[in-house]
Amino acid sequence: xxxxxxxxxxxxxxxxxxxxxxxxxxxxxxxxxxxxxxxxxxxxxxxxxxxxxxxxxxxxxxxxxxxxxxxxxxxxxxxxxxxxxxxxxxxxxxxxxxxxxxxxxxxxxxxxxxxxxxxxxxxxxxxxxxxxxxxxxxxxxxxxxxxxxxxxxxxxxxxxxxxxxxxxxxxxxxxxxxxxxxxxxxxxxxxxxxxxxxxxxxxxxxxxxxxxxxxxxxxxxxxxxxxxxxxxxxxxxxxxxxxxxxxxxxxxxxxxxxxxxxxxxxxxxxxxxxxxxxxxxxxxxxxxxxxxxxxxxxxxxxxxxxxxxxxxxxxxxxxxxxxx
Amino acid sequence: xxxxxxxxxxxxxxxxxxxxxxxxxxxxxxxxxxxxxxxxxxxxxxxxxxxxxxxxxxxxxxxxxxxxxxxxxxxxxxxxxxxxxxxxxxxxxxxxxxxxxxxxxxxxxxxxxxxxxxxxxxxxxxxxxxxxxxxxxxxxxxxxxxxxxxxxxxxxxxxxxxxxxxxxxxxxxxxxxxxxxxxxxxxxxxxxxxxxxxxxxxxxxxxxxxxxxxxxxxxxxxxxxxxxxxxxxxxxxxxxxxxxxxxxx
Ligand SMILES: Nc1ncnc2c1ncn2[C@@H]1O[C@H](COP(=O)(O)OP(=O)(O)OP(=O)(O)O)[C@@H](O)[C@H]1O
Ligand SMILES: [Mg+2]
Numbered sequence: 001x002x003x004x005x006x007x008x009x010x011x012x013x014x015x016x017x018x019x020x021x022x023x024x025x026x027x028x029x030x031x032x033x034x035x036x037x038x039x040x041x042x043x044x045x046x047x048x049x050x051x052x053x054x055x056x057x058x059x060x061x062x063x064x065x066x067x068x069x070x071x072x073x074x075x076x077x078x079x080x081x082x083x084x085x086x087x088x089x090x091x092x093x094x095x096x097x098x099x100x101x102x103x104x105x106x107x108x109x110x111x112x113x114x115x116x117x118x119x120x121x122x123x124x125x126x127x128x129x130x131x132x133x134x135x136x137x138x139x140x141x142x143x144x145x146x147x148x149x150x151x152x153x154x155x156x157x158x159x160x161x162x163x164x165x166x167x168x169x170x171x172x173x174x175x176x177x178x179x180x181x182x183x184x185x186x187x188x189x190x191x192x193x194x195x196x197x198x199x200x201x202x203x204x205x206x207x208x209x210x211x212x213x214x215x216x217x218x219x220x221x222x223x224x225x226x227x228x229x230x231x232x233x234x235x236x237x238x239x240x241x242x243x244x245x246x247x248x249x250x251x252x253x254x255x256x257x258x259x260x261x262x263x264x265x266x267x268x269x270x271x272x273x274x275x276x277x278x279x280x281x282x283x284x285x286x287x288x289x290x291x292x293x294x295x296x297x298x299x300x301x302x303x304x305x306x307x308x309x310x311x312x313x314x315x316x317x318x319x320x321x322x323x324x
Numbered sequence: 325x326x327x328x329x330x331x332x333x334x335x336x337x338x339x340x341x342x343x344x345x346x347x348x349x350x351x352x353x354x355x356x357x358x359x360x361x362x363x364x365x366x367x368x369x370x371x372x373x374x375x376x377x378x379x380x381x382x383x384x385x386x387x388x389x390x391x392x393x394x395x396x397x398x399x400x401x402x403x404x405x406x407x408x409x410x411x412x413x414x415x416x417x418x419x420x421x422x423x424x425x426x427x428x429x430x431x432x433x434x435x436x437x438x439x440x441x442x443x444x445x446x447x448x449x450x451x452x453x454x455x456x457x458x459x460x461x462x463x464x465x466x467x468x469x470x471x472x473x474x475x476x477x478x479x480x481x482x483x484x485x486x487x488x489x490x491x492x493x494x495x496x497x498x499x500x501x502x503x504x505x506x507x508x509x510x511x512x513x514x515x516x517x518x519x520x521x522x523x524x525x526x527x528x529x530x531x532x533x534x535x536x537x538x539x540x541x542x543x544x545x546x547x548x549x550x551x552x553x554x555x556x557x558x559x560x561x562x563x564x565x566x567x568x569x570x571x572x573x
Binding site for chain 2: 023060061064065067068071088089090097099173174175176177179181186187192193194195
């Protein structure tokens with residue numbers, strides 16, 4: 001059994017409290033609570049070098065595992081996978097050992113609140129950024145596992161999606177230990193819980209689905225077409241539908257392959273902004289169908305016409321928003 | 325438990341507590357622990373009936389504590405994720421217990437992982453994670469099928485299939501066996517013999533007629549007997565302590 005640490009469960013740091021690590025003697029001053037989850041509490045703290053995020057876990061093993069993952073992330077060179085690890089130490093209060101680790105403080109907002117305040121084309125930006133990061137992670141031999149909006153943060157500007165909470169990160173080929181049903185392909189009957197790139201790609205698609213359906217939904221008994229239909233019925237997801245569908249059914253071997261298809265899909269439609277689509281649902285999706293099948297001169301003329309129409313629509317919205 | 329032999333043995337008890345028949349379930353769990361078998365307990369609550377469950381709650385915790393396992397109280401709707409989490413935690417706890425006892429051989433009596441410097445903890449933890457991933461696992465599932473559980477059994481079944489999906493993603497080999505108590509004729513009845521997968525359950529609980537008794541203690545006794553039987557049979561066949569059953573690869 002773990003000596004004394006059961007008490008760490010009820011442990012709360014107060015704002016202003018000073019913490020000095022038992023092993024490395026670094027000093028931190030608690031500023032506020034950033035968030036609390038299933039495995040612990042994360043505080044904003046002041047170190048002499050600047051602001052940091054300090055995580056105190058309920059159980060020593062989970063803290064150690066997270067530290068291990070963050071250390072491995074540090075080895076993925078030249079990239080920013082997850083917050084970087086700064087320090088690992090114990091705080092001792094009345095003989096109780098409280099293990100904690102210190103990481104880079106990510107100053108940002110949640111994906112949901114960002115999307116509420118910004119236009120929808122940002123969604124494709126973050127989708128692509130996520131796929132680039134996943135590619136690097138997978139190449140390094142890891143799978144993120146518990147990928148969901150709660151575990152990412154939008155930092156910037158320049159805006160960038162970043163990962164938090166690496167607790168679910170698993171070596172490729174092992175079993176996924178932490179997951180959230182809505183984002184878990186096992187729950188939807190669309191694959192195993194073996195850590196492989198396609199597991200993350202599924203969750204990545206489900207993040208998109210979750211943005212379109214913020215309240216989420218439950219699995220119906222009938223089975224597999226439910227997700228496909230959810231994707232098809234969402235105007236917001238229409239621009240990405242073919243890629244999302246393939247990602248949900250595990251049809252991409254790598255994040256890179258998915259990213260390339262997404263890029264060419266967006267490239268084809270670069271002048272039909274998702275923003276417009278969301279607002280003019282039926283008409284615009286009909287237009288897209290035509291567009292995909294045309295690549296001749298008439299197609300170009302048609303596209304020019306569309307472009308013109310688009311600017312008119314944008315102008316119209318501009319006028320309309322001014323009059324509000 | 326012997327880590328080298330590579331098999332973790334667990335009882336997963338799913339109940340709403342309130343046993344009322346036969347042996348003391350807490351004593352039976354303690355006995356199981358002495359045999360190297362971990363007893364994990366999931367207590368199912370119904371949102372509405374909290375008063376009834378206050379009593380059950382205590383029993384759930386005490387059985388797990390005596391059985392060296394993990395307990396968790398859950399509402400029916402969150403059962404699936406809880407079943408896998410409790411099983412995993414139970415495995416990790418058993419492994420941690422063995423690692424701690426090895427640590428105390430190196431570092432002296434009562435040494436724990438917190439006595440190591442943070443850098444070394446990481447290495448110990450990786451060993452523990454490796455074991456959790458690769459060791460063979462035998463889970464004997466004991467489902468309380470007494471009257472008060474009747475409406476929850478469909479969800480229980482679903483969560484068990486889900487457990488099998490989770491555990492079969494591991495590199496180690498798994499075996500599951502399912503018992504319900506009370507059974508039709510006996511206090512505790514085997515519904516599914518040892519099998520590597522639980523995807524074949526077609527409304528397995530429907531055959532049961534739920535009686536008025538909840539013989540949790542006797543059910544744990546049956547589980548213990550099953551494990552020890554199995555172990556001695558295996559020894560007879562292999563004549564070797566080091567025998568490792570099957571391999572996941
Ligand atoms: N490096 C960081 N910078 C800024 N905020 C952070 C950082 N790490 C965590 N947080 C905040 O703290 C919250 C909880 O952290 P985290 O997700 O790691 O906890 P958890 O216990 O693993 O949660 P769960 O497992 O339930 O998702 C996050 O949702 C986030 O809001
Ligand atoms: Mg989290």
